[in-house]
Amino acid sequence: MKRVYSLKGKKSYSKVFVKGRKKKGKGVVVFVLKDNTIEETDNQGNIKKIKVGISISKKIGKANKRNLLKRRVRSICHELLNDMNDGLSVIVKPYPESLYMSYSELKSDIEGLFRYTGVINEKS
């Protein structure tokens, strides 16, 4: 996942946390907020108006474990990126239980939450 798509800044994070729609899964919470002000241009010209942020609490573990979880979530988001809709800010926040989930379990969990909240359209 390229850095253009990552959500940045303390303010934009707290904005999504407060105003966004919240949905809880097995090991993850997802916050979604509609945001039409996003305008990022990829140097390739492929414009995807979406921002994804990852928030991991210190309670989950030490830096090593937090990093592992962050990379897994990022990798999942990269795989799902092409199906995502425009004009959205998304935050994924894993719980400590997600550390014991496998990659595929985590992926199906996040995919389900994305589908429920309208980040991804229902498959036709």
Add this chain to the structure above:
RNA sequence: AGAGGGGAACAAGCAGCCGCGCAAGCUCCGUCCAUGGAGUAGUGAGGAAAGUCCGGACAUCAUAGGGCAGGGUGCCGGGUAAUACCCGGGCGUCGUGAGGCGAUGGAAAGUGCAACAGAAAAUAUACCGCCCCAAAGGGGUAAGGGUGAAAAGGCGAGGUAAGAGCUCACCGCACAGACCGUAAGGGAUGUGGCAGUGCAAACCCCACCUGAUGCAAGGUCAAGUAGUCAGCCCUUAAGGGUUGCCCGCCCGUGGCUGAGGGUAGACCGCAAAGAGCUUUAUGGCAACAUAAAGCCAAGAUAGAUGGCUGCAUAAACAGAAUCCGGCUUAUGGUCCCCUCUGUUU
């Protein structure tokens, strides 16, 4: 076979696909140039990256100066940029042993503390006891009892009213000390009838070291209203600053000139090369030093290493953020050397 001690290196790899950071070099595009953009060969976490416990490099300052205080270190010698680290040696202590551990100078410079118990706790003392004189009581004594962490050498013999280094042998202790060692220290031997406790990670004395703050240090750029801030010049009091105090120094007032602050951002510091690593040689017991040859591109800025498949199968602790040298703590299996016990030959 079991139990233990010391040390060393490693921290899985390979192939395929998807994906991320950087990109000296190369290719393409733009530009007068400086250089900018895109792509790409290549390259991309640790032994502890951790704790932040020490030591530096580097940077800044209302000058960091003098004196006292404060803080740190503390056997001796050596190593180092430096240290509380490392190497060698001494002593003490723990262990049957291999070995481990030690803030390990000074208690005859001074001050302080030693609760409770106990008769008495630091210029000692006399409760029970023992012995003598004896009416009460007085005197001698430090063997024995009991208290305590600690009570005026230990044991045996002589000696005595009972006792006592009172006397003697051995041991301990103190003092002197040939000789050995750079030193810490060791110590043949001699002398003394025995002084006298412990605590200095209590104050302290002695020796050596010590300015403070830390890359969110600090520097450059762009935007912009005011309370403001910075520079220069002049100078008085109150007051303030320096880790504390005194001296000293500086700020403070006014004028002139200029543009910063909150907040958000870009670049430098900072990324290729230094107290670097490897090998060999020389010196040294060693730590290490010197010389020669070869090798070395992590560099993010909400923060780059992940996912899937296969090889029968893949562990532990754990993730760089200015950079080095140590220490400490967490942790996986492997190898080497050594000690003790048991069994067999």
Add this chain to the structure above:
RNA sequence: CGGGGUGUAGCGCAGCCUGGUAGCGCGCUUCGUUCGGGACGAAGAAGUCGGGGGUUCGAAUCUCCCCACCCCGA
């Protein structure tokens, strides 16, 4: 990333500098008082002093190393 602080009874705090007995308030338990409760009075229980070494005869206290929590700095 850097700097600093705090851990003592169920809760909030003393004691630590200057080492020997862990104490205060609220709460808790029992009894009294009341028709019953509250308040009041009396008695009582409850603490590995965050964990582990070292110094010391003796450590909550001095010292070293860990653990947890909190605060500050652009």
